[in-house]
Amino acid sequence: MPQEVAVLIHPHSTRARRPARAARTAAAVAVAAASVLTLGACDAGGGAAPESKASAGPSVVAPGKPGEPAKTLSAQEAADSLPDGSPNGADIGYARMMIKHHAQALVMTELAPERAASTQVKRLAARISAAQGPEIDAMRGWLDNNAGAGHKGGHDHAAMPGMATDKQLAQLREAEGKDFDRLFLKLMTVHHEGAVAMATEVLAQGNNVQVEEMATDVVAQQTAEIGRMRDML
Structure with missing residues (x-):
């Protein structure tokens, strides 16, 4: 039958x-x-x-x-x-933007060792830096292989979700002790939420397995860190 x-x-x-x-x-x-x-x-x-x-x-x-x-x-x-895995515009745009997004996070974490009062904040900043530095390198390497020499431009990075403004960064540079801790946690929580939103979007619209894996890692890791930062506030 x-x-x-x-x-x-x-x-x-x-x-x-x-x-x-x-x-x-x-x-x-x-x-x-x-x-x-x-x-x-x-x-x-x-x-x-x-x-x-x-x-x-x-x-x-x-x-x-x-x-x-x-x-x-x-x-x-x-x-x-089914899609063939070739990178599409969503994949390339995500990698371009997330490099800049991560780079700002590193600017913020570099201030923590000298200005934070809380050992927890210092350790959190160190973990974020240790994770996002290699992720920047991985995304740059992916772009070199998939987008060619012209991969560095084309986006309004200030409009990306979660990015701190120049004024907010200036305030963070001037803050010390507990004031720094509170402002750092608030800005980094919003920053992580923006990264999760971007990663979730490329998981729905992208086509490349490597970008999918990188975005999945961002969602998992930064969602967990958002929970920890909210508990620390």
């Missing part, structure tokens, strides 16, 4: 947007499932099964966009419809 394998692919989920790795996995699963069905048909009938639409391979049900019906695709059509 013909069989059908239904696989749901949500077009707006992060997982559905995973690039070449997901396409290879989907294609492999589809080929394996098709092979199993073909062998089963041969065993049942004692010979080659007649060709039919159902025995050509497992079907894949892909929900349509809002207001549109779902579509039933062949295994090959489903694999072909």
Whole structure:
């Protein structure tokens, strides 16, 4: 009896947007499932099964966009419809902006050893610096490989979410002791919230697995640090 394998692919989920790795996995699963069905048909009938639409391979049900019906695709059509992992504008824009975003965080953390009163604040600043410095290097390397020599411009960095203003940075440079601690925690909490928003956006709109991995790390790490900073305020 013909069989059908239904696989749901949500077009707006992060997982559905995973690039070449997901396409290879989907294609492999589809080929394996098709092979199993073909062998089963041969065993049942004692010979080659007649060709039919159902025995050509497992079907894949892909929900349509809002207001549109779902579509039933062949295994090959489903694999072909997945993105190929090539960086798109969202990936490149994210890396460009996040380099500047991280760089401002390092400006703020460099003030903590001399101006903070709290040992907790000093340790937090050290952890942020230790994490975001290498992340800047990783994103620069990714841009060199994927965006070429012209990757450094094109964005209004002051408009990025969470960025401290020049006035706020000046106030932080002048603050000392507990006043510094409070202002640092407030500014860095907002700064982290902006980074999480940017990372969440590229997870929905980007197409490259390396950027996805970097953005996922930002969401996980900085969300945890936001919780700690709120507890310290």
